Structures are given as C-alpha cells and as structure tokens.
Amino acid sequence: MSYDPHAIETRFQSLWNEAGTAEVTEDPTREKFYCLEMFMYPSGKIHMGHVRNYTIGDVVARYQRMRGKNVLHPMGFDAFGLPAENAAIKGGAHPKAWTEANIGTMKQQLSRMGFLYDWSREVRTCDPEYYRWNQWFFIRMFEKGLCYRAKRTVNWCPDCATVLANEQVENGTCWRCHSLVALKEMEQWFLRITKYVQELLDDLDGLSRWPPEVVAMQRNWIGRSEGAFVDFAAEGSATPIRVFTTRLDTIYGATFLVLAPEHPAAAEVTTPDRKAAVEAFRAKVRAQSTHDRSTSKEKEGVFTGAYADNPFSGERLPIYLANFVLMDYGTGAIMSVPAHDQRDFEFAKAYGLPIRVVVQSGGVVEESMTEAVPADGVMEASGPYTGLPNREASVLMAAKAREEGFGEPTVTFRLKDWGISRQRYWGTPIPMIHCPTCGVVPVPEDQLPVLLPEDVAFTGKGESPLASHQGFLNTPCPKCGGPGRRETDTMDTFVDSSWYFFRYCSPKEESVPFEGSAAKYWTPVDFYIGGIEHATMHLIYCRFFTMVLRDLGLVPFAEPVDRLMCQGMVIKDGAKMSKSLGNLVEPDEMIERYGADAVRINILFLSPPWDQLDWKESGAEGAFRFLNRVYALVEEVATDLKGPAEEPAGDVSPLRRKTHQTIAKVTAELDQRLKINTAIASLMELTNAIQAFLPAYGKTPAERFVLREAVGALAAMLSPFAPHAADAMWEMLGQIGFLVDGPWPRFDAAIAKEDEVTLAVQVNGKVRGQITVPSDADAASVLAAAKDNEKVKAHLEGKNVVKEIVVPGRIVTLVVK
RNA sequence: GCCGAAGUGGCGGAACUGGCAGACGCAGCGGACUCAAAAUCCGCCGUGGGCAACCACUUGGGGGUUCGAGUCCCCCCUUCGGCACCA
Numbered sequence: 001m002s003y004d005p006h007a008i009e010t011r012f013q014s015l016w017n018e019a020g021t022a023e024v025t026e027d028p029t030r031e032k033f034y035c036l037e038m039f040m041y042p043s044g045k046i047h048m049g050h051v052r053n054y055t056i057g058d059v060v061a062r063y064q065r066m067r068g069k070n071v072l073h074p075m076g077f078d079a080f081g082l083p084a085e086n087a088a089i090k091g092g093a094h095p096k097a098w099t100e101a102n103i104g105t106m107k108q109q110l111s112r113m114g115f116l117y118d119w120s121r122e123v124r125t126c127d128p129e130y131y132r133w134n135q136w137f138f139i140r141m142f143e144k145g146l147c148y149r150a151k152r153t154v155n156w157c158p159d160c161a162t163v164l165a166n167e168q169v170e171n172g173t174c175w176r177c178h179s180l181v182a183l184k185e186m187e188q189w190f191l192r193i194t195k196y197v198q199e200l201l202d203d204l205d206g207l208s209r210w211p212p213e214v215v216a217m218q219r220n221w222i223g224r225s226e227g228a229f230v231d232f233a234a235e236g237s238a239t240p241i242r243v244f245t246t247r248l249d250t251i252y253g254a255t256f257l258v259l260a261p262e263h264p265a266a267a268e269v270t271t272p273d274r275k276a277a278v279e280a281f282r283a284k285v286r287a288q289s290t291h292d293r294s295t296s297k298e299k300e301g302v303f304t305g306a307y308a309d310n311p312f313s314g315e316r317l318p319i320y321l322a323n324f325v326l327m328d329y330g331t332g333a334i335m336s337v338p339a340h341d342q343r344d345f346e347f348a349k350a351y352g353l354p355i356r357v358v359v360q361s362g363g364v365v366e367e368s369m370t371e372a373v374p375a376d377g378v379m380e381a382s383g384p385y386t387g388l389p390n391r392e393a394s395v396l397m398a399a400k401a402r403e404e405g406f407g408e409p410t411v412t413f414r415l416k417d418w419g420i421s422r423q424r425y426w427g428t429p430i431p432m433i434h435c436p437t438c439g440v441v442p443v444p445e446d447q448l449p450v451l452l453p454e455d456v457a458f459t460g461k462g463e464s465p466l467a468s469h470q471g472f473l474n475t476p477c478p479k480c481g482g483p484g485r486r487e488t489d490t491m492d493t494f495v496d497s498s499w500y501f502f503r504y505c506s507p508k509e510e511s512v513p514f515e516g517s518a519a520k521y522w523t524p525v526d527f528y529i530g531g532i533e534h535a536t537m538h539l540i541y542c543r544f545f546t547m548v549l550r551d552l553g554l555v556p557f558a559e560p561v562d563r564l565m566c567q568g569m570v571i572k573d574g575a576k577m578s579k580s581l582g583n584l585v586e587p588d589e590m591i592e593r594y595g596a597d598a599v600r601i602n603i604l605f606l607s608p609p610w611d612q613l614d615w616k617e618s619g620a621e622g623a624f625r626f627l628n629r630v631y632a633l634v635e636e637v638a639t640d641l642k643g644p645a646e647e648p649a650g651d652v653s654p655l656r657r658k659t660h661q662t663i664a665k666v667t668a669e670l671d672q673r674l675k676i677n678t679a680i681a682s683l684m685e686l687t688n689a690i691q692a693f694l695p696a697y698g699k700t701p702a703e704r705f706v707l708r709e710a711v712g713a714l715a716a717m718l719s720p721f722a723p724h725a726a727d728a729m730w731e732m733l734g735q736i737g738f739l740v741d742g743p744w745p746r747f748d749a750a751i752a753k754e755d756e757v758t759l760a761v762q763v764n765g766k767v768r769g770q771i772t773v774p775s776d777a778d779a780a781s782v783l784a785a786a787k788d789n790e791k792v793k794a795h796l797e798g799k800n801v802v803k804e805i806v807v808p809g810r811i812v813t814l815v816v817k
Numbered sequence: 818g819c820c821g822a823a824g825u826g827g828c829g830g831a832a833c834u835g836g837c838a839g840a841c842g843c844a845g846c847g848g849a850c851u852c853a854a855a856a857u858c859c860g861c862c863g864u865g866g867g868c869a870a871c872c873a874c875u876u877g878g879g880g881g882u883u884c885g886a887g888u889c890c891c892c893c894c895u896u897c898g899g900c901a902c903c904a
Contacts, residue, residue, distance in 0.1 A: 002856095211822095212821075212822085213820095213821050213822060213898080213899080216820065216821050216822095216899085217820085217821080217898090217899055217900080219820090220819090220820060220821085220899070220900055221899090221900075223900090223903065225903070225904085227904080243904080244903095244904065245904060246903090246904065247904080258904090297902065299902080322902095323902085324902040324904090325902080325904075326902075326903070326904090328903095329903045329904075330903070330904060331904095333904095334904045335904085336904090337904095341904070342818090342902090343902055343904075344904085346902090412903080412904095414900095414903060532898080532899090535899080536899085536900090605829090605830095605841085605842070606829060606830080606842090606843095607829065607830065608830085611823090611830090612897085613829090614828090614829070616828085616829070616843070618828095618842095618843055618844070619829075619842075619843065621843085622842055622843060623842090625842095625857095626842085628856095628857095629857095632857090668833090673833090675831095677829090677830070677831085677841085677842095678830090678831065678832095678840085678841080680841080680842095681830090681831075681840065681841035681842075682840090682841080683841095684840095684841055684842075685840080685841070688841090758837090759837085760836085760837040761837095762836085762837085762884080762885070764884075764885095765884065765885055767837055770837080802884090803884055804884095805836090805884060805885085807836055807885095810836045810837085811836045811837070811885085813836080813884050813885065814884085815884045815885095
C-alpha cells in the first residue's frame, strides 16, 4: 500500500473524534498550557492565511500535549460584523443564517486540516449567551465611570453608514471598504481606555515574549509626550487659552498663537471685523474630508483679530486659526515658535509673521533661515533664562509656570477613548434606555440579554434597522416606568473579541461571564498566534479589557497573553493573494491534491512562522514526496522491527547518535525558538540517515534496536506537523493509541554527543587543514594535532607562531609571522 | 519625516552566545529502472581559474573592531511594515 493521504486523514480524523481526543477539562494535578489562535471571522471559507495561523497553533498545541501538559486549544467565531449585514442588504440571507452557514463550511474545512480543537468549548459572539456578557461588562463599566456618552466629532464611513474608531481609519479611509472617511458630530458611547493609558504603556516593558515590532507599534500608537500646559490670557475670552507644548524653553520665541479651527474659543475671541473671514475659513475646513485634511500639507489659516499675552514675556501675540492644528491632540491650541518648529516656520513664512531665535545651537540667524532649527542649545533673548542650556531652562520655566499659576508640566497621549457605537444591526445591542425624565438608564441586569430582534428590514440606507423596529425601540424606563426608548446603536465588534479567550474557559457558564476557578486554571494565555494587523486594535483592546476585569475582581492579572507570535503573510508570486489578482490558492484544492499533512508541512517548512511566505505549489509536492518517503520507509521495516531487539552496549552507532541529536534539536526548537522550518529540516535529515543505514542493516538485535528507536522517534516527532501520517506510521509499528497523547521522545545527551570532532585549522584567518580529534581532547593535544597536519605544516614553514586559539569543538587558529 | 523589520546561490531558506557560509528543500543537469512516460532511486549542483590535488573570490555598498565578522560598531543604498501637520 502506498501513501494515501485521503484515506489516512479521513480515518484518523474520525478516530480522534470518536475518542474525544480534543476535549479537555481542568486538572490541577497537571501543568496547563493555553494555546490560542485568533478566532475567525466567518467570511465564507478559509484562506491560506488561516491555514498558516492555525497550523502553527496546532503544532504548538500538539507538541505541548505530547510533553504531558494539559492543553486548552479552542476555536470560535467572531460572528458579528458588517459583511453579514451587507450580504443581507444585497438581498441575501438574514445575517444570522448567512453567518451560521459560513461557520458550518469553515468548521468543516478546519476539521479537514486535522486541527485538534476542543469544539465543546466553541464560542460564537453572535450567540445571546455570549453577547449578554458584553452588555453586562458595558453596564459594569458604566457604573464605574469607564463608559460614558459624549458628543464628539467622529469618523464616519458613508458607505458602511457607521462610525469608525480611530484605529479603524487607514490613511483617511475606512479599514473595511476604503471609502473616504468624513467627520461628523455625533452622540457616541466611549470606553475610557485612557484611564489605563499609562499602565498600558508601562506594561509593554514586561511583554518580553511579544514581538518587538508589536510592542513598538503599541508604544507609538499610545504616543506619550511630556511637556507643559501654558495659559495665555486672551482678549475677548473669559477663560485663558491653554496650549500644550513640549518646548516650553522656546516660549520667548513664540510670535503668535494658533487654535484648531474647531476650537471652542475661536468664535469667542474673533473680533467683529474678522468674523466673516474666520467663518469662511472654518466652513472650508469643515467641508474637507479627514483624508484631504491630513494629506494636504499646505499651511492655511486666518487671523482672528484677537491677541493673547505671553505669560513669560508679557508680549502681545496675535491669535490665528490654522488647518495644521488638530482639535483632538493636546488642547487644540499651540504657541507658535517659527524659529524652532518647522510647521510654525512654514506658517510664519506664508503669513509674514516674525521669526525669533531663542535657542542658539550655533550660528543660527533669523534673516538667513530656510527652515526651523529644533536642536538643543543655549538660551538667548529669553529674559532671565538667557545663557542657560535650554534643557535646564525648560525645567525652571515649568516650575515658574506652576508657581505663578499659569501653567504646569503635563503629559499628553495620542491614544483616545474608544468610541464603540456603531449604527448597525449585526452587533451587540447597547443595553441602555433613554428616558425623557430619568435620562440614560442601564437595562437592569435581570433583563439581560437585550436580544437582537430577528424580524428586521435591511434597506442599507440611513439609520440602523433597529432604529425603525418599534417592538425593539419602545420599552418602559426601568427607573420611573414611563415610556422609554432603547439605544439603537450596537457595539463595535472589537468589544466581542476583547475577552472571548476568557469565555473558552467555561463557555456554558450562565451566571457570570466566565467561571472563576476555570479561568484561574487556564489563563493567562500561554501562547497566542495571529496577524500583526491587530497590533494596535485587538491587541490593545484585549489588554485594556483585562485590566478592567482585574479591577472588577474577575482576574488576578493585567496582561492576558504571555507569549505572542504574529505569523507572516501568505503571498503568491510576490503579491498578496486576492481574488482580483487571480492568485488565490484554495486550501481545499491543495488538500485534495496533496493531503492536509503535506499542506501543513509545506506551509511550515517554506519559511519561519513570522516571515512572509510565498506559496509554492512545488513545495507542496516536495512535502508530499517527503511524507511518501517516510511512509514507505516505515512500511518497509515495520514487520522486521517486531523482531528481537536489544540495546547496544559500547560505541554509539552513527544512526543512534543522529536520532538523539535530532530529538534534542526538534525539542529545543519547539520549546523555545519555534523556528519550525528548521525542526522539519532536521526530521528530513534523520529520514536521510535512516535510509542510508538500511543497505548495511544486518538485522542483529542491537541494530534492530537502533533502527526501531530511530523510526519510532521520527514518527513521534512528525506528529505535531503531519499528525495523520504520523499516527498511521505509529499504527504500522504496532503501537497503540494516538501520538498526540504522548510521550514525546526523550534524548540522552551522552548518546547525542559526538565522540570525535572534525576541526578546521586556520592559519592567519584562512582554513588550511582539517583535523579529527576526540571531542573531549584538551587544548594542548588539539594544538599538537593541528601543527602536525601536513597542510598546516606547509603554512607554518619558517614562521613564528605568535598566537594559538582553540575553540573547543569549533576551530583552531594559529597566527604566524 | 519618525519608528520598526529585513537584504545570504537560479529560488525558499540554514548558520546556537563572533568560529569551516550555503544545512534542508525546490528548480536544474547527468545516470539507473522502463518499449516509453510518470513515479522512484543514485550522482552533480555559489562564482572564477586549473587535467588535478588545489587556489582566489563571495552574505546590498563602503569603512572599522577582532587571530577570526552573515553575526558587533559607524556611514550609505534598497525593500517591506507601522505612524504621520502629535505641537
């Protein structure tokens, strides 16, 4: 019988299923391992990116399990979201039916890959028993002031007809449909992630097992900036105008103030004669899309006619509005120091405003400046601070501002509160009731979940379908009993995914979001794998949520994930796989052609898990050939291996050494680095070594022992990567049970150790000869052997050896003159 | 512009903390088996020179540290990713 992947795979998949192999329960006597992959959006069918992500996870889960750990390896579906609703608008099925059908297809595809998931723990976020806890968290957060309603300028996607979080705007376009995002004033629900911003930042230092680029992206996204607030008394304004600056030292060089066009004080300070011009400018900016505003770097502004006083110098500074000042960063107002800030410089040049150097970094003269000079230097033209190094002056000036009460040192962040209102149907209803007398009132806990009604019409126009559903809309106020109106917005689906990994611990729990002792046993997640595209979205939100859960007393830690890996993208012919490019590779077709095991091996072997992977069909053929070769080999020797065997004494044979070396190598790789491609390469080497051994195999009990050990270890180590083929081989070898139940083969360092090593001998940095010495030879005898080598001798002729270096097991270097 | 990752044969990639660059595979070439093909097996396979043993060169480019650099340091180039008028 030759290797028939389909027969083997379907047979073992059903055997694993029948045996309930994947199902696990808490067992305090065993060490746990929580292996998690980002759950799936049920878009229709799986793609190669999923296959890669989940194959890596499956390798880790199976390996840890073979090592004897109690491994939680669940899968679920991020089942709420826009595509389901868009499908309904296009005249398709109801979002619920569409979603369920897709889940059915995708689950089957996952099973065909041989992924060992505990499906008894499956979580679907569109299930009322799941999203009721979103609502429960929402209310808890509302009670703790972590959730609030505010009118804000928000990002509005006209195509999706909904609001987007800052994180969901890419280059001024919608992250899903890429239409231009507009700004709109709306009442929105916000989660106060900014309350945790410092902790989110500080904890990054402890995430040593996260990819550094993800940590860097989060740090960048959080955008901590130290500086100071300074208040400028302004004509026409009762309250002073507060600016944020990181360069307080340059305040004597401020020659004007600039407010964001939307700044609330703008209208107030504007003098009557400037009103028309100011209004025209504000209208113009308002009409611009976010995209236009952020891409046009042209500095434009308008004078308000008003002036403010520099609290340090007493100087009167004109107040402008300008497009380059953003309302949602700092205070929405700045002091402009054209000599030391490039944007201010450009604006000053365009509007003929003065430029004054106050930090001298060497030869800077106003008249000849072509750009701003942000460098450090010595203070000049800065009153009492003149002559000081600017950094020192900055500290003194901040202290002075605080003393005098017109400012203070401060820290600002780029991260904003998380707007979670979505004007869509297919999501978690926000559990709030608007009452004309009591205001906004949470739905009482015993009335959760607020169910999403199913009988709605999908027009795709204007408001969410919920807004016109009378049965949903009208409800009595829980406080006064009077007529109330339900909130019709639903939650951002990133709320769903912020805590799903806790739910897996006790998915059927009905009284709390997750059961305490189960969560205590399984969490935090030991190993998490997913795409890097979630670096500043999901991976920040889930950290934030975990901090909230901690403060609610639900978990004892703040960081949900110990080790994170982001798998690289799967591309084809150098380009991202996409339908429009016509370079999609369908996992099902590949399984059909080569079997799931070969697909798994190919995707694992082609590059390290975190690198980009260019899908090569020839690679799948190679993987198939490899499995075929191993299978045929096991088949060939299986009967003989049942004969008498006896552990050899004395010298270790090369095959035996190779076997133990390979176990050591693969074990180390799976325990630590996870450079899975090299682990597979060493299994290929072991296969080659076994094949090389066979022609001289004399069938003595000692030789049989060595061969059996080699073949058994090979089958076992193949199991995480190609589980079906490995189990089939295990069976041929007369073994009972599944490899995933372990044990993982053990190695003996003494056997793995080479007793002789070949060293290169360098003379003046060039390899001149090779010597073979016992691996435990001392430096003196190694040197003697090196100098005795004929080829080396020729290069030592008539020269003096001035330096001798022996690197044990590596190299000998002689330096001669 | 700022931050991050990376540049190694025809290709994917390997090389642990500085120690024989190119493991393993793909493609290619030659051979065996076959009437033939596929599959399979064996051999060759960085570049240049030489019949040869061997010699020289080679990890994006240039400098440096070192007995020794793909690996460490400085400068530059290229590609990819993130952020981007962030005050």
